[in-house]
Amino acid sequence: MAAAESRTSLPFDFLRTIIAQASDDSPPTRMAIEAIRTASPGTDRDGLLTSLLTGPLAQSAPEWLLATAVESDLQREPQPHMTADRMELTRVALSHPTCPDTYRARFLQECSEAQLGVLGRREGGAALIHGVVAELHRRSATGLTITPELLTAPTPAQVVLGEHGLHEDVFVAALDCLPFGPGEYAGEEDIDAWMERDRAASEAWDSMWSGVLRAHTGHYRRLLAWSARHSAADRVVRKHLLGSLPWHVEPALLEEVAAHDLESFGRAVLVTRISRSCRDGLTPAQARERYADELAATSQEERDYVERFLDEEMQSEYLLTVRCRSAVAWVERAGCQTWRFLLNPGEAQRYGRPQKWLASQELVAALGTQFATICLTALSLWEPDPDSRYPVVRDLGWLHALLVHLPEVPEEARQKAHLVVQETQRALSTGSGAYGYPSSHSAWEKNRRAKELIATIMPLVTDPVPALPGRRTASLGDPQGIGFKKLADADEDVLVAYLDRHTGNDTLVEETLLSFAARSYRKSLTFDDVLARHSAPQQTLLDLTLHLRRRLGGGPDLRGSWAEIMLARPECPPELLRLLPARSALKARGPRYDTTHPAVAAYVTEALGDSDAAWQRFAASPMSHAGPGAWYRLGDLLDAAVEGTAWPTPPPGR
Numbered sequence: 001m002a003a004a005e006s007r008t009s010l011p012f013d014f015l016r017t018i019i020a021q022a023s024d025d026s027p028p029t030r031m032a033i034e035a036i037r038t039a040s041p042g043t044d045r046d047g048l049l050t051s052l053l054t055g056p057l058a059q060s061a062p063e064w065l066l067a068t069a070v071e072s073d074l075q076r077e078p079q080p081h082m083t084a085d086r087m088e089l090t091r092v093a094l095s096h097p098t099c100p101d102t103y104r105a106r107f108l109q110e111c112s113e114a115q116l117g118v119l120g121r122r123e124g125g126a127a128l129i130h131g132v133v134a135e136l137h138r139r140s141a142t143g144l145t146i147t148p149e150l151l152t153a154p155t156p157a158q159v160v161l162g163e164h165g166l167h168e169d170v171f172v173a174a175l176d177c178l179p180f181g182p183g184e185y186a187g188e189e190d191i192d193a194w195m196e197r198d199r200a201a202s203e204a205w206d207s208m209w210s211g212v213l214r215a216h217t218g219h220y221r222r223l224l225a226w227s228a229r230h231s232a233a234d235r236v237v238r239k240h241l242l243g244s245l246p247w248h249v250e251p252a253l254l255e256e257v258a259a260h261d262l263e264s265f266g267r268a269v270l271v272t273r274i275s276r277s278c279r280d281g282l283t284p285a286q287a288r289e290r291y292a293d294e295l296a297a298t299s300q301e302e303r304d305y306v307e308r309f310l311d312e313e314m315q316s317e318y319l320l321t322v323r324c325r326s327a328v329a330w331v332e333r334a335g336c337q338t339w340r341f342l343l344n345p346g347e348a349q350r351y352g353r354p355q356k357w358l359a360s361q362e363l364v365a366a367l368g369t370q371f372a373t374i375c376l377t378a379l380s381l382w383e384p385d386p387d388s389r390y391p392v393v394r395d396l397g398w399l400h401a402l403l404v405h406l407p408e409v410p411e412e413a414r415q416k417a418h419l420v421v422q423e424t425q426r427a428l429s430t431g432s433g434a435y436g437y438p439s440s441h442s443a444w445e446k447n448r449r450a451k452e453l454i455a456t457i458m459p460l461v462t463d464p465v466p467a468l469p470g471r472r473t474a475s476l477g478d479p480q481g482i483g484f485k486k487l488a489d490a491d492e493d494v495l496v497a498y499l500d501r502h503t504g505n506d507t508l509v510e511e512t513l514l515s516f517a518a519r520s521y522r523k524s525l526t527f528d529d530v531l532a533r534h535s536a537p538q539q540t541l542l543d544l545t546l547h548l549r550r551r552l553g554g555g556p557d558l559r560g561s562w563a564e565i566m567l568a569r570p571e572c573p574p575e576l577l578r579l580l581p582a583r584s585a586l587k588a589r590g591p592r593y594d595t596t597h598p599a600v601a602a603y604v605t606e607a608l609g610d611s612d613a614a615w616q617r618f619a620a621s622p623m624s625h626a627g628p629g630a631w632y633r634l635g636d637l638l639d640a641a642v643e644g645t646a647w648p649t650p651p652p653g654r
Contacts, residue, residue: 036068046072046089053092060098069093070107087118095125104128108135113156117163120170133173136160140177148204150179161212171219172226181205181232209236210244217248224253243338247348247355254359258367261338265374267302268330270294271309272381275323284310324383328395331378334371335398342367343401365405372405379416384423393427393446395420396453403460417461421454463498479505484514484552492522499533509534510544514552517561527565541566545579549631549651556625559584567597577603578635582623585634600634607638617641628653 033052036045049069053061073089094104108116108131120132139156150158157177160170182201216223220241227234241249241257249257270291277287288295288310295303308314309323322329341348345364348355357364375398382395399420403409409417428447459477476482476490479502487495495512502508512530531537544551545566552558563584566572577585577599586604588597608614618641623632628650636648 033062033065036065049089050092053096058096061096063098063100063103066093066096066099066103087115091119091121091124091128094119094131095128097127099127101127101131104131105135108132109138113139113159114163116156117160117166120160120167120174121163121165122167123165124167129167129169132167132170136170136173136177144179145183146179146181146201146205146208148200151204151207155179158208162215164215166216166219168219168222171216171222175223175226178208205232206236206240209233210240213237213240213245213248217245220249221253224257239338242342243340246341246359247357249358251359251363255363255367258342258370261334262370262374265327265330265377267298267305268326269377269381270298270306271323272325272327274306275309275320275326278310278315279320279324284312284315327378327381328398331371331375331398332394335375335401339371339401343371343405368401368405369407372402375399375402376406376410376413379413379420382416382420384419393424393450396424396450396457400453400457400460403457409460414461417457421457421461424450424454463501479508482508482511484511485518487512488515488518492525496525499530503533504535506534506536506540510540510551513540513544514562516565517552517554517558520561520565528569542576542579545576546633547651548579548581549653553654556584556630559630560587563588567599572599574603578633578638580634581630582621582632582634582637583625583630604634604638607642609642611642613644614642617644622647 036049036052049065049072052065053069057065069089070093073087073093090107093099094107104127108119111119116132116135119128120136124132136156141155144150144155154162155177157174160166160174161178166174182198182205213220213223223237224234227237238257238261241254242261246254274287274291277290278284282290288307295306298306309319335343342364345357345361346354348357378398379402399417402413403417428450459475462478462481463475476486476494476498479498490498499508499512509530513527513534516527516530531541534540545562548559548562552562559581563580566576566580567585567588585600586596588600589595590597590601604618608618618637621632621637621641622629623637624630631650631653632648633651639645640647
């Protein structure tokens with residue numbers, strides 16, 4: 001910098017400003033060129049170089065200046081916290097119209113694969129992009145097949161595709177240079193060894209494409225156009241777009257990919273029906289004739305796929321059993337893999353925070369409904385497998401998706417869903433060890449998850465709520481079996497909707513009234529709002545309080561809460577007051593925390609009057625804070641104290 005200042009005292013940032021509108025032969029431009037010639041490398045000089053090459057010298061620049069730009073870029077110290085050098089100066093110099101092709105080609109041959117990827121970003125000029133593509137093809141071997149080793153020692157194309165923001169031409173060229181998918185079995189290798197090698201290669205293939213898709217979220221449509229000519233890549237790309245990162249897929253493309261995936265379900269249904277016909281006695285030829293119209297309506301590729309299962313060697317009992325479950329297996333696999341996040345978008349998180357989707361909530365919900373619709377077809381084809389020696393739990397996930405995302409669940413489907421749950425419970429029982437427990441930790445975890453799903457599914461089966469924006473979340477189950485504790489835990493809006501759906505069910509209203517003892521505060525729903533839904537509101541208060549130990553049970557908090565609710569109402573008549581648990585009624589607070597409720601004090605005072613004996617007997621009564629004595633009714637103890645009779649027995653429990 002000192003050398004530059006000996007020729008000019010003008011700061012570099014000032015020179016950058018004034019040459020923005022200068023010509024290539026203006027005094028400021030000549031001063032800037034001379035300053036660069038004599039200055040040491042540094043950030044200020046780099047900025048001035050960029051301004052010259054993109055400003056007054058954008059059409060013509062001396063070769064030494066272009067070389068200076070490249071050398072300055074390469075000599076610069078790496079920036080802290082930068083994963084890669086961005087090489088902006090080199091990109092500008094090699095993209096320059098007067099950059100010699102030989103110089104550009106020589107530099108690209110000498111740079112690393114990582115640098116090649118950086119220079120292949122979309123900001124590069126046409127000549128540079130063309131050079132990067134040519135160099136990538138020169139470095140890439142042909143005919144490579146994917147292996148696990150290529151994940152740790154990647155090809156040039158794999159390294160380049162690790163760079164974000166590639167130019168479209170570089171992106172497609174890198175795709176063309178990638179290794180091919182796992183090879184076919186040639187019949188010469190030991191089959192077990194080949195299967196192990198093929199499994200490892202398939203995992204590497206999947207991992208490679210996962211990385212490409214995560215790095216190039218803006219190239220999905222172009223990638224699908226490319227993969228249409230490469231079937232092995234097309235399958236894994238589509239799987240990842242739906243199942244690994246659907247939040248990065250723009251809405252229209254997400255709809256297309258989802259629709260394409262659902263099309264393959266029809267093939268699974270046809271395989272299921274043809275296979276069941278063969279299982280039930282038809283010959284392959286007869287099955288082909290029966291389903292001739294359906295086969296004719298499919299594409300040649302689809303028809304070839306289905307008809308290969310009609311070959312004689314494919315008619316073993318085992319293969320038929322597997323194929324008879326094709327449609328159900330399709331939704332089972334899709335529900336827990338490719339459609340997982342579309343069905344449960346809340347599970348899509350990054351660092352504990354929800355992912356931001358390009359698709360709207362309405363679109364994701366609509367896709368969930370489409371999946372639920374095909375699950376309805378799968379449910380109609382579902383069969384129990386009572387003779388299986390190794391029953392497995394596998395049908396709850398897609399069944400849950402059906403019940404949650406389908407706007408209306410037909411009665412026939414609800415009955416079939418109940419059968420699926422029963423079969424799963426049988427499988428859970430059969431799969432337990434000698435002492436009724438799963439035989440391994442993984443089996444225990446699967447059983448735990450299955451039981452959680454059953455607990456979620458059964459309310460959906462018994463209480464089919466209309467699904468609102470694609471999800472059914474308000475189901476509480478069969479009102480005949482629901483208790484006040486579950487109602488106390490329910491969200492207020494869910495509870496109101498549940499009561500509305502089951503209008504006229506007095507038992508449900510009574511359980512809801514009892515739930516206020518466990519959760520007295522609600523935002524807007526009041527005790528009297530619920531009481532008004534009962535056909536005999538005043539009588540039910542008397543009945544509930546009379547049988548409070550049997551209907552409510554629990555400890556002092558529940559009893560005390562019920563007493564306070566009764567006493568807080570606009571009117572608590574004597575016939576209701578005397579049915580309250582005595583200890584809870586006496587502990588109920590009045591206007592101040594340290595005072596007894598005035599209605600209780602007045603009732604006790606009037607009942608005992610001026611009789612010292614009655615007061616003394618009442619004070620010595622067997623009422624208690626906990627245990628059976630806590631359930632004595634206030635009126636029963638007062639009657640016994642006044643009349644001098646034996647103390648009554650506590651009310652019966654459940």
